[in-house]
Amino acid sequence: MADSVWVAANAPALPAAAAPRHSALVRITHWLTALCFFALLVTGLEIVVSHPRFYWGETGNVHMAPLFAIPIPASRATVPTGYGYTLPDQNGWSRALHFQSAWVLVFTGLLYFVAGFFSGHFRKNLFPRGTDLSWRALSAAIADHLHFQPPSETEAWSYNLLQRLSYLAVVFVLFPLIVWTGLAMSPAVVSAFPVVVTTFGGQQSARTIHFALTILLTLFLLVHVAMVILAGFKSRMTAMITGRASTPRGYR
């Protein structure tokens, strides 16, 4: 006890680079979410292949006009696709892994939400700073991105406005909605809580929105990875894996 007080009082001030860039909680939940998202994406596409048609309202089947159809062959012969063959059907394990990953994703998300509020992670790192909330700041940030301006040194240590806004959208809109639309497709869940599905106007509408959200999250993932590469793949990956950030050469 006495030892630790001595250490704290006499240690030189830590250099900024030794403080974690991302807390352990953020790093663990980030990679768990990434793993779950990958599993959900692959299995979700596999499930979609069994009926690559989308509808609006409560019901949808091959007797009905789809809202849109993905022009790919299906894994079930009963779906008219215009192709003379069917793809291999892998729905069994795909569904099982989809729901198992969804459970892990939901638990991870809950942990992240609760800890994010109490630790001040959302307030400090995600909600835009007061000075950033102006059209001028927003257009400047967009212009910087469009001109491929390398990130400033402070950005190795915090998120810029566009990052904050897109992470907020992913965390508070896209992920909650994709879980919600997923639950809206469950016959047992909607038997107990009909409002889960009626909000979307029906089970098929929920399925279509679930798919649209998948596209949006996938687009986010592509841009996210592209930005990590542009900002310095090694330093950003190091920061998200070990928590350590260094200011790499080439920064202004």
Place this chain on the structure above:
Amino acid sequence: MSDFSRRKLITTGLAVTAGASGLVAASRLAERYGLIPPDHGTLYGAGATLTYAAQRLLTRHSMAREFPRSEISNPPFANGEPFKDEAFTRLQAGGFAGWRLTVDGMVAHPAAFSLDQLKSYPSRSQITHLACEEGWSYIAEWTGVPLSHVLDVAGILPQARYVVYTSIEPGWWDSVDMADALHPQTLIAYGMNGGDLPVGNGGPLRLRVPRQLGYKSVKYITRLTVTDSLKKFGKGLGSASPEAGYAWYAGV
């Protein structure tokens, strides 16, 4: 230093022991309250168990949504080609007068019911949604005798935990727990949209389990077996579905 690591070791050891015994206690409780599905030991059993346990706690007595007549899918939908074999064709030619539904297992009065007998019991009609794991769905009005009524007539024994149902179509058999077996909307359906149940939709007899996905509503049923354990049926996973990689519980 060694004191510190010993203390850490003891704390970790205690935490692991507490966690492990907590899990054991939780699984005993879950088993006692019927929250463990028969296919819990499969590769994705953890996810399947979480889903089943959560839904048995939250939706045990919930009622599947029922719709106004105007929502009935038109034209009616039938998935795939109707089943056909020599025995079925012979029964069909006789207007299914020779069709029997055998009830055996843990019942006081094993019996075999004809369609006319089943139709003489109090009937129930309900307009519900049927969704397939593939993604399509339709709404129809289903008419039949509640499974609970037939189980009452046969006199189920108190130790009954599951009802196994078998199709005349080879390879199709499934089971439900008592929560679904005694649920007022679980029907032995013989009618659809005001007429006899078409062969394409499972006629002459289909078990309708509206709080689960379509594959639990097995077509062409000929036998009900009441049991306290699913271990001796097929591979002991509760139905043919888990043997093909699909979850036994399809409330999702």
